[in-house]
Amino acid sequence: MTVLTIESLTKQFRGLRAIEDVTLTVERDSITSIVGPNGAGKSTLFNMVSGYLKPTSGRIEFDGHDITGMAPYRICRQGVARAFQxxxxxxxxxxxxxxxxxxxxxxxxxxxxxxxxxxxxxxxxxxxxxxxxxxxxxxxxxxxxxxxxxxxxxPILLLADEPCAGLNDAETRELTNVLSKIRDSGVTILLVEHDIKAVRRVSDRVVVLEAGRKIADGSATDVFSDQAVIDAYLGTAPA
Amino acid sequence: MRGFHKPISSRQWGLSALLLVGAVALPFVASPFELRLAQQILLFGGLAVAWNLLGGFTTYWSFGHAAFFGLGAFAAGLLGQQLGPEVPVALRLVLGLLFAMAVTLAAAVAVALPVLRLRGIYFAIAMLAFAQILGEVSKTFDVFQGAIGFTLPILKVPGLAKVQLFYFLFLVFLMVCIGLFVVMRRSRLGVGLTCIGQDEDTAAMLGVPTERYKLTAFVISAVLTAVGGVLYSYSLGFMTADTVFRIDISLNLILYSMVGGIGTVAGPIIGAAIMILLTQVVLGDLLDLHMLVTGAVLVAMVTLAPKGLIGLVRDMRRRREETTVEEGAAS
Incomplete structure (x- = not known):
């Protein structure tokens, strides 16, 4: 079952398209991770889902309701919670x-x-x-x-903004355990994270953004072996 | 709201009852001069508590509460003029209070809507300006008679001297302020306001209706301050713009709160008692030094005990408990 549907979402800041025509869905009781290089538009996307930014165009549907451009406290009441970095x-x-x-x-x-x-x-x-x-x-x-x-x-949906940033390995492991426990308790999680090890460990699904566009969407194994993702974000080990 | 505050202990109830008995007995033993001092402590202590309903919980520090003090007084004064001479004084006072509350309620809502969008120092400055503007308006436009002022009739109750009577009125006023503060602090509203004080954006994100809560606190605080203004003017027997739209009233409410401890119920009253006794008794013969001493006390408090005397005592107690625990663990 789909909890969150984002349909051809675009956000324009003057001359900059931070998010361009992004479409994605989040399934209930899953952990979906959004990764991508700095400036890819991950935070902008989060800010639109939680209501801090109004999209230029497109639609966000949550739990069967259109929440596009709704005030943050109302979105919170609908069942979207946000954990800040x-x-x-x-x-x-x-x-x-x-x-x-x-x-x-x-x-x-x-x-x-x-x-x-x-x-x-x-x-x-x-x-x-x-x-x-x-x-x-x-x-x-x-x-x-x-x-x-x-x-x-x-909440029905938890938006977690880089919960592992700045943590050591032991703390990261404890945090990913907590994230899994949260999902198992019946909360769907949308995660933005740079720690690829952690993302691999917890994600049911990974979406990769680059320069405001979605370039990959699938299981962690598939996405991280995709050549476009390696070129845009992961890079290759130095020869 | 459950889970946030310990229930009021029997020791606290006992202490409060004792203080109340003392306060009720005082006018029958104290000299008129002492009683006038006590009057001021009750009135301005109460006003400082009212100021804390907004400033103490949310850290929205109003530097212009004299605006509501004066607004209430003028509303009551202007209404009194419209009433015929056959209306008894006590009824005049009651009607004046009700009218002042209604006017202040409306004005507070109208001012709050734009001003509460400002934060920190911008809010403080906007309130300061609001109070100054009201004072000027009352003096400039003849309908308000701010420059000439009003004479207010003398309230008499058989068996009580005027100084005793107003002492009791101020005592009731203080108790209403304390009661509201305690009830509010323990309510959902108070918890929400405290969260706004610590981090407004986070509070909003967690579902605290920040705008509505701030408005509510602002309005209650303003209306109480207006009541204080009416009572004060009746106790003087006259009023002009210069007796009520006084910047020193606005600033003293903050000073008393800072000296005693902002956000506590006893702090503002203790602060009022200390500062009033200090400036009027200890320095009674050295009038020129009031402002100097007040300034020095303020600087000393801000640097040495930013949480006020109550905060200082709490910190000391906490530190002592922690060292006892550590010593216990070591042995």
Whole structure:
């Protein structure tokens, strides 16, 4: 079943076409990764799906509703959550309170907020840190807090923006485990990530963008052996 | 909202009850001069708490709350003039309060819609300008009589001196402000506002209706401030633009909050008590030094204890607990 349908989406910034005629679909309970070189338009695409940017043309359909150009908070209410690369916790609140805010104001509703919070904290491996002040967390823990907060809103679709950037190998592995657990708990994930190892490990499907256009779409194995992708993004090992 | 605040402890209830009993008993033992000081602490403490309903939660620091203070006073004054002499004073006061609240509500909504789009220092400056403009308008256009002012009738209650009567009115005002602050802090609105204060964009992303919450806090804060303006003017018995549209009122509310601790309920009141006692009793004979000392205190607080006295005490307590834990772990 398709959760998100993006149809010939285009975004023009003055003279620059950041996204040009991109069409893609995201299947329910999958992890779909979007990769591509810097400036390929990954963030622009994310910003349009979450409502921070209005597309120049094209259509975004989520869960059967047209959400093209809708305000961010309304898209959030429809069931799209976003985890940012630069995590912005509420620094003076504890880990638990941070997640509780998301649970209470999100789709979970106040009644189930406590249970939702406990579950989200557990899925993201934050249970031992629940009473720590968010401002005192390391970057790896902050990223997982960002994810916990996002899923506490009980989204249907989670947009994860480079959750592995700047993490070491051990932290990356823990994070990809968390991502898989989130998917298995019934949340569809759209991931933007530069860490190809991590992408290979978690993705059910990979979409490659270059200069605003989609150049490949398929399983990780197929996509990463595609010559166009190697030329545009991966490169070849030096001889 | 559940899960964010510990329930109010019996110790806190006990302490509050004790303070209240003391506050009620005070007018029967204190001298008129002491009582006038206490009046100011109650009124301006209450106003500082009202200021914190917006500034303390969201960090939207209004530098122009005198606008609402004056607006309320003028609304009540102008209405009083329209009422015939047969209307008793107490009824005049009540009608004046209601009218002031209604006018301020409308004005606050109208101002908030553009001004709350600004953040940080831009919001502060816009509010400062708003207060200055209202003051000038009231003086310039004769219908508002800002330059001449109004004389307000004297409110009398048998058995109470005027200074006692207004002491009690200010006490009720302070309690209403405290009550609203405590209820709000513990509500969904308060939690949402606190999140706005820490990171507005994130709050919006998590589904907090930021615009509506900010507007609500702004309006409640403004209306309470207007009530303070009406009560203050009745306690003086007269008012002009210069007695209510005072920039020092706007700034003092921030100063009191900073000295005591912004975003706390006791902080602004403690700050008001300290600063009022300091400037009027300790420096009572050195009037020229008020501003100098006020400035020095402000600079000292901002550099040494940016979270105010309450924040200072909390930090010290937290540090002591942490060292005890570490020592416990070491042994």
């Amino acid at each position: 630069i995590s912005k916790p509420f620094p003076e609140l504890s880990v638990q309170e941070n997640v509780l805010v998301a649970a209470s104001f999100g789709r979970a509703g106040e009644r189930d907020a406590k249970a939702t919070t406990t579950r989200a904290i557990d899925i993201c491996h934050l249970t031992p840190l629940r009473d720590r002040r968010a401002g005192s967390l390391s970057i790896g823990n902050l990223r997982r807090l960002e994810l916990a907060r996002a899923i506490a809103a009980r």
